[in-house]
Amino acid sequence: MVRDAVAMMLRTDDHEVVTASTAAEALGLLERGSYDVIVSDLRIPYMDGPTFYREVKQRWPAALPRLIFMTGSAEDPESARFLRETGVPVLAKPFTPESLRQAVQRAFGAP
Numbered sequence: 311m312v313r314d315a316v317a318m319m320l321r322t323d324d325h326e327v328v329t330a331s332t333a334a335e336a337l338g339l340l341e342r343g344s345y346d347v348i349v350s351d352l353r354i355p356y357m358d359g360p361t362f363y364r365e366v367k368q369r370w371p372a373a374l375p376r377l378i379f380m381t382g383s384a385e386d387p388e389s390a391r392f393l394r395e396t397g398v399p400v401l402a403k404p405f406t407p408e409s410l411r412q413a414v415q416r417a418f419g420a421p
Contacts, residue, residue: 312351316349319411328345331355336354337366340369344370348366348373349380352379374398376418378414401413
């Protein structure tokens with residue numbers, strides 16, 4: 311449900327959006343193409359955010375500055391430590407369309 315809402319918000323701003331239901335599907339998409347921004351939940355079905363981050367870092371390190379995590383568990387000590395150590399921008403759920411827009415615009419500016 312959140313994935314669909316985020317996609318709708320981004321499409322409203324005229325972004326081309328591709329979605330994935332699982333981390334494996336997202337990694338497959340990254341194998342076949344590059345994306346200006348990657349918005350991912352920290353809790354991805356069948357793979358956690360840190361594992362997804364490590365896969366992206368190992369296989370497509372240039373994509374890391376364009377990665378944004380969404381989470382409802384930023385207060386969880388383990389999640390907070392991971393986010394602090396990696397410096398990946400985070401959208402705390404619930405977030406507003408405007409905060410999503412701002413995060414995406416910052417990611418577009420990333421090298």
